[in-house]
Amino acid sequence: MELTAFIIKAIVILVIFGLTLLIAMYSTYGERKVAGFIQDRLGPDRAGPWGLLQPLADAGKMFFKEDFIPAQANKWLFIAGPCLAMLTALMASAVIPFGSTLRYDGVEVAVQAVEANIGILYIFGVVSLGVYGLMIGGWASNNKFSLLGAIRAASQNISYEVAMGLSIVAILMISSSLSIGDIVAQQHGGNWNIWYQPLGFIIFLTCAFAECNRTPFDLPECETELVGGYHTEYSSMKLGFYLFAEYINMFVSSAVISALYFGGYNYPGMDWVYNQLTGAFGNVAGHNVATLLGTGVFFAKSLFGVFFYMWVRWTLPRFRYDQLMNLGWKGLIPLAILNIVITGLAVMFLQPALTAMLK
Amino acid sequence: MQLTNRSKQVSNKQMTLAERIYLPAIATGMAITIKHFFQKKVTIRYPEVKRYLGPVFRGRHVLKRDAEGRERCTACGLCAVACPAEAIQIVAEERKKGEEHLYREEKYAAIYEVNMLRCIFCGLCEEACPKQAVYLRHDEFVPVFTERDQVIWGKDLLVENMNNRYLRKAWTKEEAQAQDDAKVRGEIKEVEPRAIP
Numbered sequence: 001m002e003l004t005a006f007i008i009k010a011i012v013i014l015v016i017f018g019l020t021l022l023i024a025m026y027s028t029y030g031e032r033k034v035a036g037f038i039q040d041r042l043g044p045d046r047a048g049p050w051g052l053l054q055p056l057a058d059a060g061k062m063f064f065k066e067d068f069i070p071a072q073a074n075k076w077l078f079i080a081g082p083c084l085a086m087l088t089a090l091m092a093s094a095v096i097p098f099g100s101t102l103r104y105d106g107v108e109v110a111v112q113a114v115e116a117n118i119g120i121l122y123i124f125g126v127v128s129l130g131v132y133g134l135m136i137g138g139w140a141s142n143n144k145f146s147l148l149g150a151i152r153a154a155s156q157n158i159s160y161e162v163a164m165g166l167s168i169v170a171i172l173m174i175s176s177s178l179s180i181g182d183i184v185a186q187q188h189g190g191n192w193n194i195w196y197q198p199l200g201f202i203i204f205l206t207c208a209f210a211e212c213n214r215t216p217f218d219l220p221e222c223e224t225e226l227v228g229g230y231h232t233e234y235s236s237m238k239l240g241f242y243l244f245a246e247y248i249n250m251f252v253s254s255a256v257i258s259a260l261y262f263g264g265y266n267y268p269g270m271d272w273v274y275n276q277l278t279g280a281f282g283n284v285a286g287h288n289v290a291t292l293l294g295t296g297v298f299f300a301k302s303l304f305g306v307f308f309y310m311w312v313r314w315t316l317p318r319f320r321y322d323q324l325m326n327l328g329w330k331g332l333i334p335l336a337i338l339n340i341v342i343t344g345l346a347v348m349f350l351q352p353a354l355t356a357m358l359k
Numbered sequence: 360m361q362l363t364n365r366s367k368q369v370s371n372k373q374m375t376l377a378e379r380i381y382l383p384a385i386a387t388g389m390a391i392t393i394k395h396f397f398q399k400k401v402t403i404r405y406p407e408v409k410r411y412l413g414p415v416f417r418g419r420h421v422l423k424r425d426a427e428g429r430e431r432c433t434a435c436g437l438c439a440v441a442c443p444a445e446a447i448q449i450v451a452e453e454r455k456k457g458e459e460h461l462y463r464e465e466k467y468a469a470i471y472e473v474n475m476l477r478c479i480f481c482g483l484c485e486e487a488c489p490k491q492a493v494y495l496r497h498d499e500f501v502p503v504f505t506e507r508d509q510v511i512w513g514k515d516l517l518v519e520n521m522n523n524r525y526l527r528k529a530w531t532k533e534e535a536q537a538q539d540d541a542k543v544r545g546e547i548k549e550v551e552p553r554a555i556p
Contacts, residue, residue, distance in 0.1 A: 038392045041402040202382075315392040316385065 005107045012102070013113045019299070020093045024247040025055045027306050031247075034310040065236040073233065074140040081137025082234065082241035088130040089248035095119040096255045097181040099265050099295035103284050111295055112181060119180035120172070123256060124165055127211060131157045133245065134220060138230035150230035152321065153220030156210060159328040160217075164207035166336035167200045170343035171260055180256075184264030189271070192263040199339045201261045203332050208253040210328070212246060215313040219321055254305020255298070262301050265294030414534065417480045417495035419502075420473050421525045422518045425463055430518060431492035434468035441487035446477035463490075473512045475501055496525055 029044065029051065036043025044051035069078055096119075099111030116122050131154045138150020171193055175183045187193060194201050210217035221229030231242050258264060273293065278286030319327070377383050403410065412418070423431050434451035452469035454462045461467075484493050504510065519525055 034396070037396045037400070040395055040398055040400050042400050042404070045404070311389060311392060311396075315388045 004105050005109055008102060008104055008107065008109045012109065012111055016093065016096075016098060016111075016113055017090070020090065020248060020251060023251050023299075023303070023306070024244055025059075027247045027250060027310075028058060028243070029054045030306065031310050031313075034307065035314055038311070038314040059240070062237050062240040067236040067238070068233075070142060070233050072142040074142065077136050077140035078233075079238070081133055081140055082238045082245070083133075084136060085130060085133030085245040086241045086248070088126050088133060089245040089252060091126045092123050092252045093248070093255070095122050095180055096252070096259060097184050097264060098255075098298050099291045100185075101287075102291055103287050110181060111291060115179075115181060117177075117179040117182075120168060120178050120183075120260075123180075124161070124168075127249075128158075128161055130211075130245075130249070133242075134230045137234065137242065141230075141233035143227075143233050145227040146230055146232045149220060149222075149228070149232065153213065153230050156213075156217065156219055156324060156328075159325060160207040160210035160332070163203055163328060163332035163336050164211065166333060166340060167203040167207065168260070169336075170197055170200045170339050173340070173343050173347050180259050180264075184259050184266065187263040187266050189266070190263075190268055192261065192266070194261040197261065197339070197343070199335065200343075201257075203336050203339065204261070205257065206327075206332060208257060209309070209312065210324070212249040212253055212309070214246070214250065214309050216316040216319050217324060218313075218318060219324060222318075250306050250309050251302060254309065255302040257305055258298060258301035264301075265291075265298040267294070267297045270294070412497060414497055416497045417482045417485075418499045419496050420478075420484075420512070420517055421494050421496050422468075422471060422514065423492050423494060423525065424519045424521060427460070428521050429459075429461060429463040430467060431463055431490045432468045432471065433464045433466045433490055433492075434471075435466075435489065437487040437489060438484035438493050441483040442478075443481060443483065444477045444479050446474040446479075447484060448472040448474075468514070471514050471517060473517065474510060475504070475512055476510050494525060 032054070033043040033051070044054040047053040047057045069075055094113040095116050097110060097112040101108045101110050103109075114122075134153040134157070135150050138146040138148075138153070141147070171183065172178065174193065174196060175186050177183060177186075183193075209215075213220045221231065231239055234242060270290075274286070274290045277290045277293075280286060281289055425431055434449050436449050436451075439445075439447040439449055448470065449468050449472075450470035451466050454465050454467055480495060482495055485495055
């Protein structure tokens, strides 16, 4: 019994991490393709059918480039920087509920690497560690431009984390749980948080963009005022790790957005589909098929989020740094606090009144 | 006094609320870019697909022969004189007895060389030629070369191949359009650039 649960869990974890890596890998291809389509060109189409082998070609190129460590750099920290960025990006995906539960032999296992009941806190903790990746990378390069870039990146990430944390508080007030699994389960039946938290969603989305260092907030890297940003001195696969971490972050943050605001693995007509499937395949198999279907829906939502990131990148121009800080501190944080107050009042007065009325 | 009708009255009006919160503008921008996502792509897969360059494109040089295969060039040197880049070198020679099937007139170019690095493809040689012997092909580029001894093109590369004669198919805009259409229908095949031996 224990062993079955363990094996299923191990498979689930492997599949989740494998898929996360695969999606991050192919979002580099997706980015180029989307960029091409939006700019009325074709994008990569040489390597393999429709250019599908392009990520492998890119990886091959990254591996064969000269792996360079500056003489004056702090060698170990220089290596640790990209690893840390990659690690924190991957760790965040551990608590995301990709589906409800799988049943086998009387065991029920959630499609989630870790069923932590402090999921959101964990994600925020891990994501905030990502700053160290950038900061250490910039500092260890022993290059003042890199250091300036790293400081910029760090201050940007920290500022937007505040607004992000505040925007999430309203959701926690509604759901009164810190577990992402619970929050997703509560959104069952079209009860998505986006309907209750449109302002919170916009704030969260904006902060997620800033956290992933994506356009219009891609100020950590810039050729105009700094030479290249915190990764000026990085080459070959170490630079690849930094870029890869960005794509993992993109996927993970859109997964978090779809879990928190778009009902995760819930989709309209879910109960009806569930009944049909259990009717057709029997209780256990039908349940598993329904779960996998939900997981597919979750991935579809998350991948649309990734596409949205790219769509925005080829639409909006970059912010200036002071504009970025103004938006973060003078725009988003007050708005997030306002959102908390409104949600608080609604939870305090409106919800009991509504429940009383519906009774 | 108004010189053009493009002038615009500058206003200093306050932005409306919708303009100040920026989100509608962002939505408009997103709509525009997603529209482009589904539009026809303007790029083509170049080495496989080539665009028709037009009837007046000036590509690689060709020394024409006449209908009987005789070289038209009489080595008058007007092209070399007209050439602003001084890319053309000619050595004239007298036609011997028994060479009437090779050269059209008594004098011919024994050596006719174009320096492809100097040539600016201006087409003045073409205009200067009184015998209609030198043309810049509208359908072929000068192929890429990597070696210095491939820079100077002699008669072996320049003189027209009777199996691949150069004829300008389109001289006017309308003819060019018809040629483009024929190309789309697949009636006109691409002429492959000749490789340098």
